[in-house]
Amino acid sequence: MLKNIEKNYSPNFDLQKRSKNKIKFIIIHYTGMKNEKDAIDRLTNPQSKVSTHYFIKLNGKILNMVPDSYVAWHAGKSKWKNYTNLNCNSLGIEISNSGHAFGYKKFNKNQIKSLILLLKILIKKYRIDLRNILGHSDIAPDRKKDPGEKFPWQFLAGRKLSFWHKLNLRELKKLRNINSSPNEKIRFSKNLNIIGYSNSNLATIKAFQRRFRQQLINGKIDKECLKISESLAFF
Numbered sequence: 001m002l003k004n005i006e007k008n009y010s011p012n013f014d015l016q017k018r019s020k021n022k023i024k025f026i027i028i029h030y031t032g033m034k035n036e037k038d039a040i041d042r043l044t045n046p047q048s049k050v051s052t053h054y055f056i057k058l059n060g061k062i063l064n065m066v067p068d069s070y071v072a073w074h075a076g077k078s079k080w081k082n083y084t085n086l087n088c089n090s091l092g093i094e095i096s097n098s099g100h101a102f103g104y105k106k107f108n109k110n111q112i113k114s115l116i117l118l119l120k121i122l123i124k125k126y127r128i129d130l131r132n133i134l135g136h137s138d139i140a141p142d143r144k145k146d147p148g149e150k151f152p153w154q155f156l157a158g159r160k161l162s163f164w165h166k167l168n169l170r171e172l173k174k175l176r177n178i179n180s181s182p183n184e185k186i187r188f189s190k191n192l193n194i195i196g197y198s199n200s201n202l203a204t205i206k207a208f209q210r211r212f213r214q215q216l217i218n219g220k221i222d223k224e225c226l227k228i229s230e231s232l233a234f235f
Contacts, residue, residue, distance in 0.1 A: 079198040
């Protein structure tokens with residue numbers, strides 16, 4: 001196990017233990033608060049009714065807030081494929097970042113280094129499918145934007161810690177802002193459903209873009225988005 005994990009337990013979790021084989025997903029969040037101390041205080045305050053399993057600080061130090069065998073309260077109302085209320089089947093990782101509301105910044109090298117080490121351990125321990133390493137906005141697109149378009153999904157996929165398409169980015173860019181036909185938009189919606197998204201409304205399209213087409217988040221289904229969705233639907 002990682003040497004730099006500190007215990008800073010939250011009282012916010014389900015008291016009944018779950019079995020190891022219940023854990024199918026890892027959900028990544030940003031804290032979305034002005035400063036790190038406030039985020040930690042909130043996650044350990046019984047009145048907040050929110051928590052996470054792991055918290056990655058700005059300096060890369062990892063806090064363990066809820067043991068893996070208990071359900072933490074991090075996902076809220078959520079859906080992915082046939083799963084609802086993903087708290088029951090997931091581990092939550094919060095990364096200290098002020099988020100879109102308070103000057104969204106890139107995640108720093110210390111944080112990503114710690115995240116890589118943590119993901120390697122959790123994926124191996126619980127045999128997590130790479131398609132089940134998700135962002136909060138993937139499972140709750142109508143409510144959430146985190147971890148956002150500055151999160152390095154492609155970088156993690158290159159280290160077999162997430163999933164990503166294998167398309168040529170230069171060729172893909174040529175398809176950007178080229179309108180899709182009505183039939184192509186229907187295909188895109190079907191592809192989103194195959195990937196795991198619960199619908200294809202504007203918020204979900206933006207969630208898809210924050211994850212897989214991070215250079216432009218406009219909620220429009222262009223031919224670039226269509227091409228990416230087709231690649232991922234048959235990943």
